[in-house]
Amino acid sequence: xxxxxxxxxxxxxxxxxxxxxxxxxxxxxxxxxxxxxxxxxxxxxxxxxxxxxxxxxxxxxxxxxxxxxxxxxxxxxxxxxxxxxxxxxxxxxxxxxxxxxxxxxxxxxxxxxxxxxx
Numbered sequence: 001x002x003x004x005x006x007x008x009x010x011x012x013x014x015x016x017x018x019x020x021x022x023x024x025x026x027x028x029x030x031x032x033x034x035x036x037x038x039x040x041x042x043x044x045x046x047x048x049x050x051x052x053x054x055x056x057x058x059x060x061x062x063x064x065x066x067x068x069x070x071x072x073x074x075x076x077x078x079x080x081x082x083x084x085x086x087x088x089x090x091x092x093x094x095x096x097x098x099x100x101x102x103x104x105x106x107x108x109x110x111x112x113x114x115x116x117x118x
Contacts, residue, residue, distance in 0.1 A: 001053055001054075001117050002117065003054060003057045003115055003116065003117050004031070004115070004116060005031075005061065005063060005113045005114065005115050005116075006029075006031035006113070006114045006115075006116075007111075007112075007113050007114060008061075008062070008063055008112070008113055009112075010073060010074060010098065010110040010111070010112055011110060011111045011112075012108060012109075012110055013026050013097075013109050013110060013111055014041070014107060014108065014109035015106075015107075015108050015109075016106065016107070017105055017106060017107075018101075018105045018106070018107050021041050021099075021107055021109060022040060022041050022042035023040075023042075024040065024041075025038040025039065025040050026038060026039055026040070026041075026111070028093075028095060028111070028114055029114070030086040030088065030089060030091070030093060030114075030116075031093070031114050031116045032086065032089045032091045032116055032118055033086060033088045033089040033091075035086055035087060035088035035089065037084070037086065037087060039082050039084060039095060041082075041097065041099065041109055043082045043083075043084075044080040044081065044082050044097055044099070045080060045081055045082070045083070046080065046081075047064065047070065047071040047078075047079040047080060047081055048070075048071075049081065050081055050094070054094065054115070055071075057115075058079075058096065058113075058115070059071075063096055063112060063113045063115075064079045064096065064112070072098070073096065073097070073098035073110060073112040074098065074110075076100060077098040077099070077100040077108070077110065078098060078099055078100065079096060079097075079098055079112070080096075080097050080098070080099060081094050081095065081096060081097070082094070082095040082097060091116055091117070091118050092116065092117055093114060093115065093116055094114075094115040094116075095111060095113075095114055095115075096111075096112040096113045096114075096115065097109065097110060097111055097112060098110040098112055
């Protein structure tokens with residue numbers, strides 16, 4: 001399967017206390033049809049749940065790297081994935097996000113890239 005990504009730099013979405021991270025919704029734009037939708041970090045799953053070919057694509061394009069304790073979007077920031085389907089064009093979309101505890105009960109959450117398979 002062929003993939004493409006629409007961005008590669010980290011965008012800080014959350015900087016604050018852990019309560020509230022999963023309650024907020026954040027906007028993203030479908031890379032195929034430009035439809036604006038929203039997601040929540042409550043839908044984030046472990047990076048290793050992705051298919052092997054998608055993980056290979058992400059590492060080969062330097063969107064994630066393999067660190068000492070797993071996959072990371074930047075040093076010390078664990079990589080996660082949110083799988084979605086665009087409401088407009090019905091294409092599969094994967095949001096690559098990073099979550100890191102920076103102080104006790106204080107987190108930074110990032111959007112790294114938006115991946116599509118069309």
